[in-house]
Amino acid sequence: MNPRLALMLVTSLILMAVGILSAINSTAASTTPTWEDAVLEAKRGDYRLLTTAEVQKLYENRTPGLLLVDTRQEWEHRTGHIAGSVNFSMEPTAWARWTKRGELEKLLGPDKDRPVVFY
């Protein structure tokens, strides 16, 4: 292996390692997200947004199969959550989305049509 090739390889390895590490661990937005950000994200993730009033309607109508999922940290859930919701801590990172797939599927159950609301 000639030295120039080795140098190039090392440099690209460094860049790749830094890039991968930051991409995996970075969250989508570091500032407080606005409603517009949420709309954009929803379009990308192909899910729909609800306002709290709409969730309230679903909740009070006792919609069959409704599942409320609290994606905040476990301690946040503990100090207070919507009555009847379950906790599934998710950091908004690619890494968490990848590793927690199986766990989430188990939580949501086999019924693919049930309404699921994340908050």
Place this chain on the structure above:
Amino acid sequence: MAVSLGYKNVYRDPKGFPDWQAAGLPVETSPVASSTAQTTTVPGPLSGWAMVWTLLGIFVGGMALNLTPCVYPLIPITVSYFGGRSDQSGSLVGHGLLYMMGLALTNSALGVGAALTGGMMGAMLQNPAVLIGISLLLVAFATSLFGFWELRLPIALTRVASKSHAGYFGTFFMGLTLGVVAAPCLGPFVLGLLTWVAGMGSAWIGFAVFFTLSLGLGLPLFVLAMFSGRIEKLPRSGEWMIWVRKLMGWVLVGMAAYFIRPLLSESAAVLTLSAVALAAGLHLGWIDKARAGFATFKYIKTAVGLLAIGVAIVLTGSWLVRGPGVGWQQYSQALLDEATATKKPVIIDFSATWCTPCRELDEKTFHDPTVVRMSEDGFVMIKVDLTRSGNAEYERLVSEYEVKGVPTVIFIDARGRERRDLRLVDYLPPDPFVQRMENLKTMNEE
């Protein structure tokens, strides 16, 4: 994510809980698992998979020791010893096992010895002078492996040890003494390992480490003894074995860098370790021009070089992308008074740069995003650095709060009273730490 799993009615309420709570809709809380109930089982320095991987590494290290020049001539000796024995009474396998046991016994005795004195050494390892001493010793042994000087045993001892004895006992004795004969070569690595085992302070780990090392060292010899006819297939000894010695040398330099880590600032420690890995990679992979008669050696060399450079990159990389830490403030009485006046809870961290759990607390817990976020939300965070003694005010604090050692983290509620039940005197992972912070805060609101 739920969409990609095939669920059709997926919704999200971005405002979620705050809005819900503000609207006065039904809310529930789960009772906090009382903080006294959590008996955080502190795992030993090595447990579970870490232990398995470490032992596996040591086993491979033991096998690699067979490639150093001093052991290499012992391979044909072993083989001829076993070859001559096969027609005598007793099975070859039995002799081979005894041989390995003898070897394991010598090495394990050394390991347990180091671990038993380790209690004393553990206390000494907090002392900067000792840490520097150990590192210098390791580097000195490493230079021996690099070939700058030769570590030797008295010749008379070598001769007595290599004399052959008859019967099973003879085989056992051969095993016992093999380590002694090979000591000039194994010495640097084994002594480095001894110092490290002493640092772990557990006799059991000492035994396990050295038993595994001996098994690794003995296994190829055992296999060779069984199939002694194939000896000529071995690569001829040459420059490449000196290269293996250099590899062992770099392992020792890495251990030395690990030992002085507590003395350096965090960034300096990371940079030192990376620099060692980088230097090792460049030296072993490209600068060292060792050649061997077989082609794979070239690839092994490059692979080891790239691996070491990869380690350097990962070390610096993970350090570079790490988020911000807790914003600590210097202690002052005015700050404490102000906190009490504004009814803010206070967390005081007594630490010192040379203390390993403090460092761990700082690197993991106090850089955890949740802890950082919570600390900015109404907490007063104060750090008291006890690295240098002689600060009268700090000493007054130490006696006032009855701080027995570092780390000590004390939690003071909004009314200015310490919550003794929350006090920390060891490393605590981020999650339980958040629970304590939360506990401190909710008690405030009552």
